[in-house]
Amino acid sequence: MSLKLRRLDTHASDFKVALRALLAFQADEDEAIERAVADILADVKHRGDAAVLDYTKRFDRLEAAHLSALEIDATQLEHFLLGLEPKPRAALEAAARRIRAYHEKQKIESGSHSWQYVEADGTVLGQQVLPLERVGIYVPGGKAAYPSSVLMNALAAQVAGVREIMMVVPTPDGVQNPLVMAAAHLSGVSRIWTIGGAQAIAALAYGTETVPAVDKIVGPGNAYVAAAKRRVFGTVGIDMIAGPSEILILCDGTTDPNWVALDLFSQAEHDELAQAILLCPQAEFIEQVAQAMNRLLAGLPRQAVIKQSLEKRGALIKVRDMAEACSLANEIAPEHLEISALEPRRWLPQIRHAGAIFLGPYSSESLGDYCAGPNHVLPTARTARFSSPLGVYDFIKRSSLIEVSEQGAQTLGRIAAELAEGEGLQAHAQSARGRIR
Amino acid sequence: MSLKLRRLDTHASDFKVALRALLAFQADEDEAIERAVADILADVKHRGDAAVLDYTKRFDRLEAAHLSALEIDATQLEHFLLGLEPKPRAALEAAARRIRAYHEKQKIESGSHSWQYVEADGTVLGQQVLPLERVGIYVPGGKAAYPSSVLMNALAAQVAGVREIMMVVPTPDGVQNPLVMAAAHLSGVSRIWTIGGAQAIAALAYGTETVPAVDKIVGPGNAYVAAAKRRVFGTVGIDMIAGPSEILILCDGTTDPNWVALDLFSQAEHDELAQAILLCPQAEFIEQVAQAMNRLLAGLPRQAVIKQSLEKRGALIKVRDMAEACSLANEIAPEHLEISALEPRRWLPQIRHAGAIFLGPYSSESLGDYCAGPNHVLPTARTARFSSPLGVYDFIKRSSLIEVSEQGAQTLGRIAAELAEGEGLQAHAQSARGRIR
Incomplete structure (x- = not known):
């Protein structure tokens, strides 16, 4: 079974269109x-x-x-x-x-x-x-x-x-x-x-x-x-209604191509709609990853799912450099982002949107899925722009506390009454003024 | 114009039913x-x-x-x-x-x-x-x-x-x-x-x-x-889709009844669906508040809205004591809660659900609406059970960081591989094992 992998290049004139098509996903309401x-x-x-x-x-x-x-x-x-x-x-x-x-x-x-x-x-x-x-x-x-x-x-x-x-x-x-x-x-x-x-x-x-x-x-x-x-x-x-799972790997070409191939697979094996994308500045390395993928696929029990997911929604993308890869990562705002590079911390400050960021070649997504410690419930479908991994903050709630002193009511009452009158809310104004000596 | 105010008493055998009817609000989808x-x-x-x-x-x-x-x-x-x-x-x-x-x-x-x-x-x-x-x-x-x-x-x-x-x-x-x-x-x-x-x-x-x-x-x-x-x-x-605004006042009978009346009005004047409720253990005080309301209503430009809101959705409720008032407050989980009492801090530990808690007679909701400092965008319709006032936390988002060392990958890889195999995800397992020397 050989994989028909989608190859894209940011230099191509139609790249933006191709990327948009790749990322498009409409959860249809049934x-x-x-x-x-x-x-x-x-x-x-x-x-x-x-x-x-x-x-x-x-x-x-x-x-x-x-x-x-x-x-x-x-x-x-x-x-x-x-x-x-x-x-x-x-x-x-x-x-x-x-x-x-x-x-x-x-x-x-x-x-x-x-x-x-x-x-x-x-x-x-x-x-x-x-x-x-x-x-x-x-x-x-x-x-x-x-x-x-x-x-x-x-x-x-x-x-x-x-x-x-x-x-x-x-x-x-x-x-x-x-x-x-x-x-x-x-x-x-x-x-x-x-x-x-x-x-x-x-x-x-x-x-x-x-x-x-x-x-x-x-x-x-x-x-x-x-x-x-x-x-x-x-x-x-x-919590958030999760979309299909996603991984985006930014690789500078220094990681073992087998590792990168398996990391893409480990996303793709979830289901046919999962999305696995590699961004790399080196054409040669991309080729090595593709070869590794073709070689490693046969041994996997979920190869049919992997194949379908990769061919339908996956891509190997040649970028100009790692800086461009980071900027694309922000556009994609992936659920999982691996920065598989010699100096991953060099690129971290350029990353603004991702559910979880995996730094360095040893940080495979699979470790995060099970046992690294951080939560594996992560924002999908570009929602990392405005939402966060599931966390303790999702299980707490806050009440404001306001205890105005008698003296405080003198100052605040005047401000509130003035603004309430501006909004045409006279009961508010009287309630505030009532507390003024 | 005289107000037909709903009076309830927690001693009444049908109180629970009456309370449920009072709180019921179905935003109809048009x-x-x-x-x-x-x-x-x-x-x-x-x-x-x-x-x-x-x-x-x-x-x-x-x-x-x-x-x-x-x-x-x-x-x-x-x-x-x-x-x-x-x-x-x-x-x-x-x-x-x-x-x-x-x-x-x-x-x-x-x-x-x-x-x-x-x-x-x-x-x-x-x-x-x-x-x-x-x-x-x-x-x-x-x-x-x-x-x-x-x-x-x-x-x-x-x-x-x-x-x-x-x-x-x-x-x-x-x-x-x-x-x-x-x-x-x-x-x-x-x-x-x-x-x-x-x-x-x-x-x-x-x-x-x-x-x-x-x-x-x-x-x-x-x-x-x-x-x-x-x-x-x-x-x-x-942000949350807000329902009608609500105030619940817990009063031990020591606050100026005029203040309580105006605080109820300041909620009711928002719109006809707003809800203003008083809980108090003293029948006499409730009477004074009712009289104050009837006296003060005439002077207010939005009296028609106030009247409609109070008669449709408001209530003066006689409770056994302040402890019962606190327990009812948790059931109601109001957007605004005033603890208008001599020792408001005495009751605070008993309050679990409220958008904003106003402590003491000088803390009128109107001050919080405009200028006390805390946000006036608050959870309505009992959602204070699980959500919070609008805050800076609504405008930040988090990404998990995972940087596994080579040594860490040895331990974590074994744990992850074992669990991945238990879930039937072999690509995950191989991706984790691949990092083990």
Whole structure:
């Protein structure tokens, strides 16, 4: 099987057009899915447990007399961990430790503490910062059941201080994934129900007799889950709706071409819509990477997916120099950016938009996906221009604190009244003036 | 005109039902608006400036040969400020100073700095924090033209470090609001176009020949603007779509009843859907507040709006004690919460959900609306359970930094490969193992 790889060159007159076509991705809204999801949400909102049980029976072929029978309790969870082979167990525990450590650091650095200050006249201003109370984590079942996603989502919430972490995970035909359950145990998940789809999102958002309503829902899912999350947004908070995964590798030609090839593959193997792009100033090196890709592809079980993803959405792009590569990277604003170069820190100040930045030849995206520590839930589809990796900051919320002293009210009252009158809001003005002696 | 005020008592057996009915608010999605907005967005996306000019002519009766003719330049802006009367000018400047000072403090406390740490094996992890590059601020025209909103939105962005702040404000029939323009000048707005509605949101989100595309759009607007923002979300970031404004006053009966009455009014005068609620353990005090309201209403120019808002959505609620009031406050999770009590700090630890908390009798909401310093853009409709006041943190974004050392890759590679194999992702595993010596 040989790869038909797209080659582009920034010198080409049609490069901008070709790049735009390459990056274009329109998530099509499916009317049938939208309607089905709207119906499921309304049904669960009204019938609660009974509706969730009906859909679980229909979609997952899983029957229960009561929703509580689909809950996995804490001791069962621990057994999943204890039942693992030593190697996967050690790896899962090591990953959990590292992810927790990174997020602990992030909690301190990102300002998750309350603060206040006193002004000369005694007025106190500040912000009270609290963790969210109850969070729901959606974990996909079936083929895309990733224990690493459980760790990333739940640990960020747990480190932020969220007390109640509720997880839902569909188990079609009742098949449970021990690694997923063990990961839930390691990351402090409070309760788990083996339910999924729009019905699980509805249960978390509205609450049922058995499932308590949460304040925010995070985690990836299929088109139904994404549509459901979008619809319950406002009733609860949600994380970003993720698009297809992306990697952009900036290479100065000094990295082992096999490594670069495998890093592109490790993105492409996610799914046919994933995007893997290489930017490099050296035509020769690009050729070596292409050869490595053709050589290495055969050994991979997911080669069909990789081939389709690379041929449909991948590209090897020859750039003028690394500076141009950085500028293109900002245009692309990729989810994952590898700066695979001798002096990666030289280029870092030129990078403005990327979900995660991997520096140097040893920092493969795969390490970040599992265990480096930073979160692998990252902004896709150019949203790195305005959004951030999932983090402890997504599980806290702030209230402003305003304690005006009697003296402060004299000054502030005059300012506020003047501005309120300018806006035609007389009750505001009188309320402010009322406090003036 | 006498007010028919809703009285509730937490002792009543039907209180929970009555409370739920009181708080219920369903923003109805208007199909006609949705369709109109979808058409306008698509049209501006394809025809750019020409489409914006057409809609501006149609909706605002404002004609121009080119969109650049609808831009107000920096020197014009300054003239608006210089042209103000001394009192409103001083008030506007004082408010801007205080809002800026608070947000400067917030910038430091909320962790808007980049950080990294080095592990024992030389691996470096961290986050790069940068301000958004270009932000669009929507400012409503006509009756709801609030200079204070310009200050709140633009100053938060400016303090965060956003270089390009683009403002759009419709000016029906070409009538410009000098206070709005002066506020824009004071808060570092870079460029202003006198356009509005869905067409302005489209111009900011997609860019046109004249208006550069932004990364995020913030600011309030009518139903068309809200629908447009919801639709461009993903292409750009947006702030929360605000529901009707709310105040909840917890009073222990020690505050001047006139002050409480005026604070309730100052919420109710915003619009007919605004919600103003008082919780108090003393029946007598509630009576005094009701009397004050009836007495004070007559003097207010917006009395019709106040009456409608209070009768439709307001309530005076007798509670058992202040502790019960706090617990109800958490259920209501109001946008504005006043703790109007002798010892407001005594109750603060019991408050978990509120957009802004005003402590003590001198802290009227009106002071916070204009000039105390904290942002007046706050979470409504119970979203304070999971979201925060607008702040500098809404105008920054983070990229994870991962720089794995050669030694680090030996340990991390083994963990990642083990987990990747567990997830059936062999390219990930090989990419990780490839770095192991």
